[in-house]
Amino acid sequence: MKTQNEIIEQGYKALVDSLGVVDAIRFIQHFSPGEVNYTEEHYQWLKQKSLNDVFQDIEQLGKDNLDQYQKVIE
Structure with a gap:
């Protein structure tokens, strides 16, 4: 082994x-992993956004990154 x-x-x-x-x-x-405290960063980020804003960002991110891995493979 x-x-x-x-x-x-x-x-x-x-x-x-x-x-x-x-x-x-x-x-x-x-x-x-980076050197960032993601928990602290996310709390600060989320204070500035509504839940609806977060959902819209996630939805847009999915649309923007549909071919992100295809670019690397080709």
Whole structure:
């Protein structure tokens, strides 16, 4: 059985071998958490919006991002 570190190393190697260094880094950054306190940020953001505004934003985001992954794949 492999250790967690061995699996992580093998995964990074597979990404770099498959995507190249730059695109592997871009892929990892997509899933890496940032340094932001999201809970605090969302509370401040939600204070300024009505529930209806939030629903409209979510609906629009879905329309705007229908092909977001297609662009990366092509």
